[in-house]
Amino acid sequence: MPGLALCQLRMLTSTVRRRALMLASLHRPGTEQHPSQTDYSGCRRSRWSSSISPRESEPLEGKEQRRLSNIYKGLINGQRACLAEAITLVESTHLRKRQMAQILLQKVLSHHREQEQLNNGKPLAFRVGLSGPPGAGKSTFIEYFGKMLTGQGHKVAVLAVDPSSSTSGGSLLGDKTRMTELSRDMNAYIRPSPTRGTLGGVTRTTNEAILLCESGGYDIVLVETVGVGQSEFAVADMVDMFVLLLPPAGGDELQGIKRGIVEMADLVTITKADGDLLIPARKIQAEYVSALKLLRTRSKTWRPQVLRISAKTGEGIPELWKKMMDFQNIMITSGELIARRRSQQKVWMWSLIRENVLLHFRNHPAVKDQIPLLEEQVLAGVLSPGHAADMLLQAFSESS
Numbered sequence: 001m002p003g004l005a006l007c008q009l010r011m012l013t014s015t016v017r018r019r020a021l022m023l024a025s026l027h028r029p030g031t032e033q034h035p036s037q038t039d040y041s042g043c044r045r046s047r048w049s050s051s052i053s054p055r056e057s058e059p060l061e062g063k064e065q066r067r068l069s070n071i072y073k074g075l076i077n078g079q080r081a082c083l084a085e086a087i088t089l090v091e092s093t094h095l096r097k098r099q100m101a102q103i104l105l106q107k108v109l110s111h112h113r114e115q116e117q118l119n120n121g122k123p124l125a126f127r128v129g130l131s132g133p134p135g136a137g138k139s140t141f142i143e144y145f146g147k148m149l150t151g152q153g154h155k156v157a158v159l160a161v162d163p164s165s166s167t168s169g170g171s172l173l174g175d176k177t178r179m180t181e182l183s184r185d186m187n188a189y190i191r192p193s194p195t196r197g198t199l200g201g202v203t204r205t206t207n208e209a210i211l212l213c214e215s216g217g218y219d220i221v222l223v224e225t226v227g228v229g230q231s232e233f234a235v236a237d238m239v240d241m242f243v244l245l246l247p248p249a250g251g252d253e254l255q256g257i258k259r260g261i262v263e264m265a266d267l268v269t270i271t272k273a274d275g276d277l278l279i280p281a282r283k284i285q286a287e288y289v290s291a292l293k294l295l296r297t298r299s300k301t302w303r304p305q306v307l308r309i310s311a312k313t314g315e316g317i318p319e320l321w322k323k324m325m326d327f328q329n330i331m332i333t334s335g336e337l338i339a340r341r342r343s344q345q346k347v348w349m350w351s352l353i354r355e356n357v358l359l360h361f362r363n364h365p366a367v368k369d370q371i372p373l374l375e376e377q378v379l380a381g382v383l384s385p386g387h388a389a390d391m392l393l394q395a396f397s398e399s400s
């Protein structure tokens with residue numbers, strides 16, 4: 001390895017170690033710092049202008065410290081306004097706000113771990129992903145289900161991952177007007193999908209929002225996504241249980257459902273099983289029962305099942321909740337739930353790295369101007385994709 005590269009690697013290793021030690025001390029009980037005391041001023045500025053690491057931050061000003069401190073206190077005391085403010089902070093693309101968000105998240109993580117220890121190591125909340133094609137009946141179901149759960153004394157948060165909102169500028173999912181009753185319930189918190197950002201960015205902020213909701217005392221977190229694009233896979237990677245909602249319609253309407261996503265499902269739920277739709281719902285249920293037998297299972301201890309529900313009559317919904325709790329108990333007892341969460345942390349870290357590295361690459365002066373030209377040549381068939389990628393990567397590595 002050339003001397004310069006070796007030297008850079010050593011510097012990077014020591015920076016990473018220093019930072020890991022600093023964060024570890026933030027997590028250790030008894031060594032937590034108040035957000036306002038967390039000072040990263042001794043750290044150098046990174047060349048990665050797009051990075052969101054607190055390593056880059058200037059010390060917090062007094063008013064920023066007070067703001068973070070108020071948000072944190074309000075959040076852990078269950079104040080919805082503070083939860084909303086905390087999520088707005090993590091969703092912000094403004095660099096300074098992202099830095100503040102990271103400081104808040106460190107503190108929240110530390111609080112979260114303490115609470116889990118007090119809870120005998122058991123998770124504080126049950127994270128459930130809900131996905132299905134447009135019109136499957138997701139919001140009608142969440143409205144009914146959410147009300148049932150708050151009626152039983154739970155606190156329910158509904159978060160949305162909606163890739164279409166980034167392009168359309170409006171959020172389909174989690175929209176409060178879709179769940180009028182639940183949005184008025186003081187024990188429910190509904191957060192629409194952010195209307196800006198890439199899917200990667202939206203999934204990162206959703207992961208962070210889950211943590212914030214849990215710290216705000218919400219013991220059931222429902223993460224809703226529309227069954228298009230890659231968002232269902234992203235959601236399956238951030239929850240304890242992934243539930244697929246399918247309408248009682250076959251053929252064309254279900255063609256968009258990817259086989260891969262059925263494999264991710266811990267439960268398949270056929271919606272609208274009432275009135276004239278009851279017979280088609282039974283038929284679809286039987287089809288999915290047969291199809292699931294052929295698919296490999298994700299868990300060693302849980303076999304996915306197919307249920308029928310109606311959010312209009314409420315039929316099947318208490319049974320669905322019972323199945324969900326069975327799943328949670330089995331997964332906690334077998335240790336799979338904790339293992340799933342741990343591996344999700346790694347997936348999350350790598351997806352963050354991928355997103356940041358790609359952004360850095362695309363914006364790097366050595367390649368930025370070349371990208372449109374090379375893309376054009378690849379599209380015209382003049383240059384092979386492999387050759388174009390090699391040229392860009394070489395230009396990048398030579399200048400880094």
Ligand SMILES: Nc1nc2c(ncn2[C@@H]2O[C@H](COP(=O)(O)OP(=O)(O)OP(=O)(O)O)[C@@H](O)[C@H]2O)c(=O)[nH]1
Pocket residue numbers: 132133134135136137138139140141172226271272273274275277309310311312313
């Ligand atoms: N009969 C019957 N109709 C239902 C039921 N649940 C939902 N619907 C109807 O199905 C349609 C779509 O329901 P939504 O809850 O808006 O579906 P969604 O999946 O949230 O739709 P998107 O917002 O497009 O993703 C509406 O007209 C609902 O009234 C049900 O249990 N029974």
